[in-house]
Amino acid sequence: MNADGQYSLDPLDLAHASTVERAAEALRQALFAGELTPGTPLREVALADSLGVGRSTVREAMALLTAEGLVTRIPNRGVVVTAHDSDQVKDVMHARLVLEAAGVRAWSEASTVDRQRVRAAFDTYAQLIDDGAPVRAVSEAHLHFHISLVALTASSRLVAVAQSLAAEIRLALAHVDRVRGDVLEQLGSHRRLLGLLESGDGDATITELRAHLSAGESSLLQALDQQA
Amino acid sequence: MNADGQYSLDPLDLAHASTVERAAEALRQALFAGELTPGTPLREVALADSLGVGRSTVREAMALLTAEGLVTRIPNRGVVVTAHDSDQVKDVMHARLVLEAAGVRAWSEASTVDRQRVRAAFDTYAQLIDDGAPVRAVSEAHLHFHISLVALTASSRLVAVAQSLAAEIRLALAHVDRVRGDVLEQLGSHRRLLGLLESGDGDATITELRAHLSAGESSLLQALDQQA
DNA sequence: ACCTGTATGATTGTCAGACAATCCAATCTT
DNA sequence: AAGATTGGATTGTCTGACAATCATACAGGT
Structure with a gap:
C-alpha cells in the first residue's frame, strides 16, 4: 500500500x-x-x-x-x-446517425484519450484488413470504430445505446454473407471520415458519415430483400 | 368496421x-x-x-x-x-440534449402529425399551469413535451431512450421538492423554444434548448447538493 | 486498543416441480 | 367450407428448497 x-x-x-x-x-x-x-x-x-x-x-x-x-x-x-425488417434496419441506422453525429460534433471538446481511441480503433480496423483477417473480426473492429465515435460524447448512456444498436446490426449481419465483404471495401470511406474529423470540419464529417451509413443501410436492405 | x-x-x-x-x-x-x-x-x-x-x-x-x-x-x-449523483445527472442531461437537439434538427422534415404533437404537448403543459394544476401533473406534461421533441426524429428507438431518460429524471425529481416549482416558471423558456422551432431557425432553437437544459441541470444539481 | 479469525443470520442466486392459462393444430360438426 | 371442439405443447407464475455470499457481532491473540 x-x-x-x-x-x-x-x-x-x-x-x-x-x-x-x-x-x-x-x-x-x-x-x-x-x-x-x-x-x-x-x-x-x-x-x-x-x-x-x-x-x-x-x-x-x-x-x-x-x-x-x-x-x-x-x-x-x-x-x-428478432427479425429485422426494412423499417427496423432504417430505424437503427437513423439512431446510429444521430448518436455518431453527436460524437463527431463533440470532437473538438473531447478528451485526448477519447480522440486517441478513435484513431486506435481505426488503426486496428485497417490493420486487420491489411492482414487479411477473417471478415468476422474485421466487422467487429469496424463496429468498434463507430462506437468510438459515440464515445467522443463522453456519455456512458449514449455509448450504452450505441452498443445495443451495434448488437442489433451484428444480428442482422449474421445472415447476410453478401454484405460482409463490404467492410473490406469501406476502408477508404472510413479513412476519409477520420481525415475530415481530424481536420476539424464537423459539418463535412457529418455529411460523409451520413453517406457512409446510408450506403451501409441500402446494402443491408438489398441483401435482406434478396433473401426474402 | x-x-x-x-x-x-x-x-x-x-x-x-x-x-x-x-x-x-x-x-x-x-x-x-x-x-x-x-x-x-x-x-x-x-x-x-x-x-x-x-x-x-x-x-x-x-x-x-x-x-x-x-x-x-x-x-x-x-x-x-438508484442514487443519482451529480455525474449521473449530468450524463442524463447531456444525453437528453443530444436526442432533443436531433429532434429539433428534424423539425423541417418531420411529419405534420409529429409537429402537431409538439404543439399539443406544449398546450396541455401551458394549460395545466394556467389551471393551477398540481405540480406533479405539470411536471409530467413538461417531460412529455420534451419527449415530443425527440419524437420529431420519427425513430422509435430514440424515443424509447428518451422515455427511459425521462424516467430517471422523474426519479431524481421525486425527492427534491424545491426544484419542482421550476416547471411553473419555465413556461416562458418553453414558449420561446416552440417559437424558435416554428420559425425554422434550428440553430437558435438548439442554443435555447441547451440553455434550458443546462438551467434545469444546475437547478437539480444544486438541490441534490443541498440535500446531502 | 487493534487486528484477525470465526460463528451466525439474513439474503441472493439458482434449481426443481407444480399447475392454470393460453395458444396451435388437427379433428369433428354442421 | 366455415365454424366449433378437443388435445398437446408452452408460457406465466407460484412454492419450496438449498448452496453461496455477505454483514455483523463476537471471541481471541498481540
Whole structure:
C-alpha cells in the first residue's frame, strides 16, 4: 500500500459472472454466429437443459436479450429471434446517425484519450484488413470504430445505446454473407471520415458519415430483400 | 368496421398486462412518488408478499427496472433504488440534449402529425399551469413535451431512450421538492423554444434548448447538493 | 486498543416441480 | 367450407428448497 493507506490494484475480474449472464452470452454468441434464424422460437425448457441451467435462469437471460433487442417476446408465445425488417434496419441506422453525429460534433471538446481511441480503433480496423483477417473480426473492429465515435460524447448512456444498436446490426449481419465483404471495401470511406474529423470540419464529417451509413443501410436492405 | 375493413378500437386496456409488468408499474409509481429513498435496498421476499406475488415475479420486475436505470443491482446484495449523483445527472442531461437537439434538427422534415404533437404537448403543459394544476401533473406534461421533441426524429428507438431518460429524471425529481416549482416558471423558456422551432431557425432553437437544459441541470444539481 | 479469525443470520442466486392459462393444430360438426 | 371442439405443447407464475455470499457481532491473540 502507498502512503495514503490506499491500495491501487485492479479489482481482479475473475468475477464469477452470474449464471444468467453467462447463459445470455452463450445465446448472444449463437445469435451472432447465425446459428439461429430470425423468427426461430427459443423454447425455455429446450434451452434450459441444453445449457444445463434452470428454466428461471433462461428466463432472466431472455429478459436481458429482449432489452437488447436481439430477441422479441410475444406474450404467451415465448421469445423469437428478432427479425429485422426494412423499417427496423432504417430505424437503427437513423439512431446510429444521430448518436455518431453527436460524437463527431463533440470532437473538438473531447478528451485526448477519447480522440486517441478513435484513431486506435481505426488503426486496428485497417490493420486487420491489411492482414487479411477473417471478415468476422474485421466487422467487429469496424463496429468498434463507430462506437468510438459515440464515445467522443463522453456519455456512458449514449455509448450504452450505441452498443445495443451495434448488437442489433451484428444480428442482422449474421445472415447476410453478401454484405460482409463490404467492410473490406469501406476502408477508404472510413479513412476519409477520420481525415475530415481530424481536420476539424464537423459539418463535412457529418455529411460523409451520413453517406457512409446510408450506403451501409441500402446494402443491408438489398441483401435482406434478396433473401426474402 | 369502416370501408377499409379496418377496425379502429383502442386495444382494450383490460389487457391483463402480465403480473411482472403490473408489479414493475407498482414499483415505478412508488419510486416516482418518492416513497423509497435512493439507496434503499429492495428486498425480494418483502416485496413479494407485499405485492402478493412470487419471488421470481419480483425478480423479473427488477430486471425491467434495472434496464430502465431506476434501480441498481449489486451482485449478491440485491437491488437498491438508484442514487443519482451529480455525474449521473449530468450524463442524463447531456444525453437528453443530444436526442432533443436531433429532434429539433428534424423539425423541417418531420411529419405534420409529429409537429402537431409538439404543439399539443406544449398546450396541455401551458394549460395545466394556467389551471393551477398540481405540480406533479405539470411536471409530467413538461417531460412529455420534451419527449415530443425527440419524437420529431420519427425513430422509435430514440424515443424509447428518451422515455427511459425521462424516467430517471422523474426519479431524481421525486425527492427534491424545491426544484419542482421550476416547471411553473419555465413556461416562458418553453414558449420561446416552440417559437424558435416554428420559425425554422434550428440553430437558435438548439442554443435555447441547451440553455434550458443546462438551467434545469444546475437547478437539480444544486438541490441534490443541498440535500446531502 | 487493534487486528484477525470465526460463528451466525439474513439474503441472493439458482434449481426443481407444480399447475392454470393460453395458444396451435388437427379433428369433428354442421 | 366455415365454424366449433378437443388435445398437446408452452408460457406465466407460484412454492419450496438449498448452496453461496455477505454483514455483523463476537471471541481471541498481540
